[in-house]
Amino acid sequence: MQATANISESSVPGLSREPAIKITASRAALIPQLGDVWAHRELLYFLIWRDLKVRYRQTFLGVAWVVLQPLLMTLVFTVFFSKLGHFRSEGVPYPLFAYAGLVPWTFFANSVSTGSSSLLSNSYIITKVYFPRLLIPAAIVGVRLIDFLIASAVLIVLMMFYGIAISRSMLMLPVLVAEITLLAVAVGSWFSVLNIKYRDVGTVLPVLIQLWMFASPIIYPSNIIPQQWRFVYSLNPLVGIMEGFRSSFFGLPFEWNAMLVSSITTLLLLGYVLYVFYRWQERLIDKL
């Protein structure tokens, strides 16, 4: 904060006060930037609040869609993969199995796809006021996180309906939620800057997301993957995370190896993306 030295700089050589804000042409260091994000946390709250309010004012279905989206997908996959394709589902009724995978998946997928256009669609604010730009994709993830919590509550209700007991494994849920949230922030932010730099990213992204969905054990259990491919397969951070969610909800044994790999990959990806984001968002603002 502002120093209160009353002596002039020239009279005492070597003694100078610290500026509250220092703007230079060189790249800012990461830690102070993250500190800036924390200092602006109230704005993050308001950006999330804004999106929630606007959504519920503009849409007809409102809250209902948050639950309907994974439910409808569950229905489709149940019919095609369970009834017709006879996928196994670890002893849990297939609709429940699929829904438990689709709820965190829709959180992640929606965060990434909306997040990817977030900087562009908020350019009218970014070019007029300063605040840490990371707040924008982070706010998108925040909104989706609330949706996720609502859809999870419905999952608990469904579990009771199917007679699946709630077990101690659910204590792992906060850890898994934190992990998938960090992953969503990382990937969403990454695509948000990529989208400014390469405008065709917006058209490619839905395909990538779809591929990612099939490359993750969302509607199928990961034990259908042949043993020799298992390790490569689990380099996808969503593998450990999704299995973790299912184990957590249904009291199944945890796959600690896959989960460990997920955590490491997620943290590495987050570190990489933060570096990229802070390096490029300064230059990219000029292109908005």
Add this chain to the structure above:
Amino acid sequence: MLPIIQVKNISKQYHVGGSSTVAPTLREALLAAFKFPFNGRNGKQANAPDLFWAVKDMSFEVNPGEIVGIIGRNGAGKSTLLKIISRITKPTTGEVNIYGRVGSLLEIGTGFHPDLSGRENIFLNGAIIGMRREEMRRKFDDIVAFAEVERFLDTPVKYYSSGMYMRLAFAVAAHFEPEVLILDEVLAVGDAVFQKKCLEKMKEVGREGRTIFFVSHDLSSVQRFCTRALLIESGQLLQDGAVGEVTDRYLQLISEKYEVAG
């Protein structure tokens, strides 16, 4: 007295037109996505015509309590200067040191969302420009009274008249009290009554000893409020001094250009 803003040799370079880094193919986009943080300075070919200096080597200092007017022709670089000081865009060279809390109003009503009510937009806009939640709650009633929109507070602002909209936006801005206030021609919009209100408020802010740094085309208001002015032309700081002298120089500059063109 120690300066509250120090601007040292700042410059801002823009790339004009199609000097684009948009990847033409998907393959290049994907490769670039993984490579781009490791690319050094984007080896620019000597595309000299592509590069444009919006601000060239500007230096000056502002002392606490000064009210400084920035004047210059359109496209001279005034807004770019404000954007740099407001941290919206990074300077290409140089540095700026600011010894206090800065608030920038490059436009009023930033972030207003048409579907939200007046009440909701007060909080949203306030948060975006940098007011704390507690501060907004405390000033809420004053803001509403200043804007004269009590009856319509819970109506979505898309239904507001342009006058109401601006009064509301300005009311929030007027209650923002940073140590250093940066304004960009916000007074240019609005009817005479609105403008008068704005100027009154600025006078009040000036009397409180805050530092104000503002861009305006209205020479009479610059002369009325400022003790000091900066004249910007083609990205350079042409003159920095007493208001009277600088405005005279500006008028001289304009008439020179007129003669040459005419």
